[in-house]
Amino acid sequence: MKLNSPLQVYKYLPKINCGKCGEKTCMAFASRLVDRSKKIEDCQILLQDREKFLQLAELLAPEIREITAGVGDRKVRIGGDDVLHRHQLTFFNPTVLAYDVWDTMEEVALIERVKKISEFKKFYVGDYLKLDMIAVRSTRESAAKFKSCVEKVIGVSTLPVMLCSFDPTVLKAGLEVCADKKPVLYAATKDNWEQVSKLALEYRVPVVLFSEGNLDSLKTLAVTFNRLGINDIILDPGTYPEGAQLKATFENFIKLRRAGIKESQKEIAYPIMAAPITAWMIDNDPTRTSYLEAALASIFMIKYADIMLLHSIEPHALLSEVYTRETMYTDPRTPLKVDAGIYKIGNPTKDSPVIATSNFALTYYTVESDLSSGRIDCYLASVNTDGIGVEAAVAGRQFTAARIKETFDEAGFDFKEKTSHNTIILPGLAARLQGDLEDVMGIKVLIGPVDSNQIPGWMDKNWL
Template sequence: MKVNSPLQVYKFLPQTNCAECGEATCMAFASHLIDRSKKVEDCPPILKEGFKKKYLELVTLLAPEIREITIGTGERAKRIGGDDILYRHQLTFFDPTALAYDVWDTMPENELVERVNKIQNFRKFYVGKFLNVDMIAIRCVSGDALKFAATVRKVSEITKLPLVLCSFDPAVLKAGLEVVKDKNPLIYAANEKNWSEVSELALNYKVPVVLFSSDLDKLKSLALTFGEMGIKDIVLDPGTYPQGKQLKETFERFIKLRRSGIKEGQKDIAYPIMAVPLNAWLVYKDTVTASYWETVLASIFTVRYGDIMILHSLEPYAMLPEVHIRDTIYTDPRTPVKVAPGVNEVGSPTKDSPVIVTTNFALTYYTVESDLSSNKINCYLAAVDTDGIGVEAAVAGGQLTAAKIKDTFQKANFEFKDKTSHSTVILPGLAARLQGDVEDVTGLRVMIGPPDSGRIPGWMEKNWPPKPK
């Protein structure tokens, strides 16, 4: 993206404020183009003949520096690449790293089915959403094209996840492609020995392809060759080495590739990058050690420009850190993570149940909600709109006030006389200084809970129900 402010984009828009895009003004629409929440094509006037030149210029200016490619089809298709920046604080990273977990063609069918289901059914609830994995990488271990094709067929029958077909043998890749040619798999990989045959596969089947070389000059040469042949959906694998000096060199290659694509404008290598943390299993024989180092590698290259990864371990202690760090890195730093304000039920509250106040900062809210539900505390939980700021900071900054607490209950049509038998509200310990103000503004009885929601069960045993005045 060669523009980074709404004002720069605005110059190319019709500037009529017609609202056909769904926004009140062209400037508002320009802001959405910058953060990619809308497309240029969402503006009908700019598609007219009179704006054709500006339309084409704007599309070019908004195109990401790193090519964005799509793997798979349908609702589970996965986009990778599409970056414009080297550091998250400059804007945000848009397309989260794709995590592909492997199966192989020598697995017994029952184990294959079990592993595929374990991969596609994995999900972890975290801060209001489920974290999932994205793809299945099918490795050819047998060297048998027919056996590989049979495995690809079986996997494709079980899952709708995008597939990565892994072999350096073009005949094996072709056999797999014949089975899933309509599902847009990623083929892995072309190198300096097989590039001619693999390029034909990429062209004939119109699928994205990985280019592999740990020599950046050779990798660039491959990318140039494929680009000149008209192959644009390319992923670069500069090699992933899991230990010692080679790990340091791997890290440096990733940085060089991404800097070349973004800072130096070398479009011939401005493609998504693949990391293969699975290679830790080639070095470490102990399963726990291999899983540990695989997760370390995944974490390193999630932070440093890995757009897609192939992994092996399905142990929770390996997968959970991988999906969590990805979620953290790809959370937009410009936007507080927050939930909708309001009053929500936890469990099955009755008139004797407590009413607890917190903020709408998602991490705070879901931590409190989890502590309450896991301890089977039936209650009402009020999320006050603090612009996604936590309790202590919101009290200090004036985002959490007595007036806002009252407003939260009013907007939710929550009448204490109808909903409760006690007309009591519990504030978090870190908001104790608001007690008097809340009592004055709402007319409610105010109790001060613990500063940490993990202590609520113990606090409830000692303080609930409230003693009569």
């Protein structure tokens, strides 16, 4: 039974409060183990007692098994969740997005598509959103053709790969050239499970078990593979793209995840795979189908796909998918925030404005983007509001005159030295702080617009 209480975990710890783990006490370390912000390996004393270490590791293991695919910097973790709803703790390991190529593509088109998938990135709230995996599909069931395609893919990309075929001979051909990259095998079925299980054991790679719409058959496959000593398993219950069958697919995902977490059915407590790519089986219109595929991706990210197979790499589809994933896997326990401080936008001089905002990441990067696109050279103060937006922080007294002053003091920013105007611009939603800030800092305070995209126009009319 998984340990969910710091008191339960504490019983297995040394209880000497040595501090080598980075926490002051063993009880504090136990709390960090429960919320998964620390690892058992951080306790050097516990590492010396292998039996107790392994026992605690098993008791703290995620409800849904976590597996890895790929190697190096682009290695991905799949599964590893403990809860059905994000607010109960958080979701770990964002859904792995795998985009397909196929073995009948012309070499130039293949390499171009692989590079687009590998190099895609979108800056969002202080980080780059990227794609995770390339799925190589066998469309002719030719081992030689498939092997050649896999070789070309791994020759130009470091992303993990998924080898897709129901023919074990084809899968083996792919493994012969990329087994050291730890690919995912797709897929074992009731018809080929014996041969595919041998490949998974021989090459020690994760494997997807596929049973279309039949959870009993899927469970039987999982139990069989587990008894063979194969634990790096992903479950694919089939993905129907429309109608009553889509509803049934949605319900199957929920049943699988509930069985793994709420009912502790360890034999099927594995990551789940969705295949929104099936949208392309019912509609040939590329625009309409890519929208449907993106919609399916959003549905199954919410309930409860740990990895998914997709086709469209059009910007409107990719942006929808990576933004949805980022939203779903934001940790609700920790507000997204940037470090408090004074940042230069462009090349500010003594005549440049000084603008204040909160350190909530979405607010900060929105303001920063609007200032940069408006070509406004300035100093931007990120005030420590505990990662809360301006309006809520003003109401909750996280955005106050004292905190604004503290931000400038800690940064060593002297208005008389750095500026010729001794003036700061507050966001419109913080207008009530004007008098307090003038009293506390002894500077002139202007009230800017509510929305940062209005700053360029406001500057033309109101700046010195």
